[in-house]
Amino acid sequence: MAENNNKKQRVYLFDTTLRDGQQTPGVDFSVDDKIAVADMLDAFGLDYIEGGYPGANPTDTDFFAKKRTQKAKFVAFGMTKRAGVSASNDPGLAALIASNSDAVCFVAKAWDYHVRVALGCSNDENLENITQSVQATVKAGKEAYVDCEHFFDGYKANPDYAISCAKTAYDAGARWVVLCDTNGGTQPDEVRNIVKEVIAAGIDGHRLGIHAHNDTEQAVANSLAAVDAGARQIQGTLNGLGERCGNANLITLIATLALKDKWSARFETGITEEKLSELTHLSRSFDELLNRAPASQSPYVGASAFATKAGIHASALLKDPATYEHVEPDRIGNTRRVMVSDQGGKSNFLNVLARHGINVRKDDSRLDTLIAIVKEREASGYSYEGADASFELLARRTLGEVPTFFSVDSYRIGVERRHNASGQLITVSEGVVKVTVDGVQHMSVSEGHGPVNALDLALRKDLGKYQAEIQDLELVDYKVRILNGGTEAITRVLIESTDVSGKRWWTVGVSDNIIDASFIALMDSITFKLLKNRGTAGLSAAE
């Protein structure tokens, strides 16, 4: 990534979003989710992708039905063989080795207390389980890694035994021996000193990894302290997902290793400059998949990470950003935001409009009107950040360019739960829409899966002379965010659409009525499609 590559040491990135990240309260990946996340990670250039624990639950078993990565090593996680059975007679171990993974990452206790209490076996049996599990895996032609669980707490309680566990894994042929701060309370200096001790005990740092948790908000610092002390693999997750307070945040670590001199002068990862510039996109896409709002204050990738509203800083910032920003936002695909209601804000708007192919003069009063409308809508719950098409429509309408292709005179939705003729309890949703096109009213009715689907189907059933044009319009995603509490809450609906051209666009609707919010977003999607067909919208480079 820089000129003197030869002198740099390679640090390997091991993603456990799909395994430890799955322990996050509120997170529940489906097999499709896992496939999507593995694709993102693989394309981005992560070295290792841990997919889950095949055999432990149906989702993970299905996910490991085939190999899910192209470039990254695809890793199955699981326990070492049990005490009292041989490696060849342990069905759990056999399933791990037989799974469609490139490697198996074993979790092994490294704190003698846990060996006794949780495993109920002797210290020596635990070591023997590590040896046999690693050897059986290697013999089967796969790489074996060992996560030494509770390593740091175990080291404090019994350093000799903790080191024995790591050394046993190492000697048995584990490609990576990973020191885990399972409870997350270890401080960076402790991590640094203990990693040094482990290396001094004869384990090559190039086969040593760190697995940190964020329970004292220092998972990133702990990971870097371990690298500083000689470890060469970092385990972490996208956006710091993970059990309790989360794992080390790989997004932050990727950026820091690449962009902060202290690290980039000595180390390199497998992430190219080009991929690095997609880091913000990666982080936000993952939040989208989790259907949660990206944290605006996230380091490097948050919407506020390069934002300032301080008057004194804001004007100086624009003179010379480099002295007010610790890194250039472009490097990770983020953007600078100056939140002042003056020329800075206005030129920001002009840039966004230009990106949509809309050119307007800075002193055009319609620009002030547009800014005022956007501010007012955002105050009422709209967010145009994720809804480019709705923003473009609003801008074109305010600048007086959008024809009224059709109008919806009224709609009516009914949802009924009742017993049918056979006595079964059924729920039927029906939508009726009256649309006027060129003075002619078209009335359509449709049933659907739920009220929004019924409305959608009825609305797109008969648009008169435009109907043929929207046949290829497809709604690919529908997201709902409740903006405040209670069943009378304000609802924001975000719809993603596409057509045969492959282009995707996003529209938004906000209302205290989820049907109305959906209706607004659907109308924008259809109108955008019609404009796009005419080549008068959707001109931006971004998809």
Added chain:
Amino acid sequence: MAENNNKKQRVYLFDTTLRDGQQTPGVDFSVDDKIAVADMLDAFGLDYIEGGYPGANPTDTDFFAKKRTQKAKFVAFGMTKRAGVSASNDPGLAALIASNSDAVCFVAKAWDYHVRVALGCSNDENLENITQSVQATVKAGKEAYVDCEHFFDGYKANPDYAISCAKTAYDAGARWVVLCDTNGGTQPDEVRNIVKEVIAAGIDGHRLGIHAHNDTEQAVANSLAAVDAGARQIQGTLNGLGERCGNANLITLIATLALKDKWSARFETGITEEKLSELTHLSRSFDELLNRAPASQSPYVGASAFATKAGIHASALLKDPATYEHVEPDRIGNTRRVMVSDQGGKSNFLNVLARHGINVRKDDSRLDTLIAIVKEREASGYSYEGADASFELLARRTLGEVPTFFSVDSYRIGVERRHNASGQLITVSEGVVKVTVDGVQHMSVSEGHGPVNALDLALRKDLGKYQAEIQDLELVDYKVRILNGGTEAITRVLIESTDVSGKRWWTVGVSDNIIDASFIALMDSITFKLLKNRGTAGLSAAE
């Protein structure tokens, strides 16, 4: 706070929530907000509360109309006097000194580049401004502090000048000289080394502070590195509020300094054990004031900070929490949570059932039935980890204990968007519900904000003899998650309810119809409430 107080060094906590925290995008404190936050901080035992910049804006000027703290030093923030005027002729400086504060914290440039470009004065003039501002403040009987802005970047560019700035402030009599990582990109080892250099240059560490930002997710680590190197004041904010990625999180720092041996053995703060046990409350109350949901993964104080859903961990955790938790949740007023999920094993289930006051033998076949049902439902989109009440109902039903208080024979929801008599476009939602209680059918109709609200209101309008019992039932939160794409998607609804007892419970519903999903969750909420009134549900300790 511990036995050998005499040997411990005092670390002082300086809160800048009301000053640097106010730079957070989306945060805008009113004077009343500031008064409330200052009260919280003062009562908690913070040493210094920086309230803002009197004279810079009307809010801060009003806030400094009187002294706002009882115990903590009340600090006004502002710039040193300008070059070219004497201290006695600078109205900004005069206003700061005249404000109703105990102390003034001056921000002073410590990077020669910024002295030249942003201030437009000479390096010596900048030093002279520091000296005169500090001296004038001390002469007026107030303490003076100096925030050395851009100190670490400035030190890298010109170490002699950066140190001169700090030394000038120190020699002029500043009680605290604070080294600021203004751009937030400095790494912990750099902070440690530079703080050592500053102390070596003749500045007593007992008058040295650290002000860190979280741009590489290491504000906490940087603050602690500075303390380790000899600094004795930490500036930070509640929940890490602040410009861009935020300031150092004082909540995390307070807990870490008090509870992690590495720090508590050597240092003490002004926070008592008793106040420490209110830390979770402090953090969440502050989020309440900001009207935002507390981050569940926050270290120490988040709802997930002591939560686990891992089967293998969950069973061991309950045997001996100390070996699975880096600190006791009670110490900071937080609680342990063990959650049911796809991930959990049988002992996990038994523990969760026991926590709900449901005792069942491990070999009871109904337990296997329950586990099978939960797994099947989770596969179809249910998630019980956030829906304790629905889980308890399902468990009690499977174990055959829940009476049918009432049944809903049918419901019907209509949503209509049309022009009203005055020609305005309106959307009306109406719900009709037929309920049978003791063989008597009750039919209710209600309008609402959207279809779900209409259904909710109609459902709770007339439950016959149970109606009086549910008058205090209140729905406090309603969340929707779309589990897959398109408007025909599977929808998961999560409802949070409460009543006069203050207890809160969560229920869940899943369907391809959002109305049905909401209906299922509403039914569970009402049924749970009725059971709870009878003392036959909701027996768990956790709220």
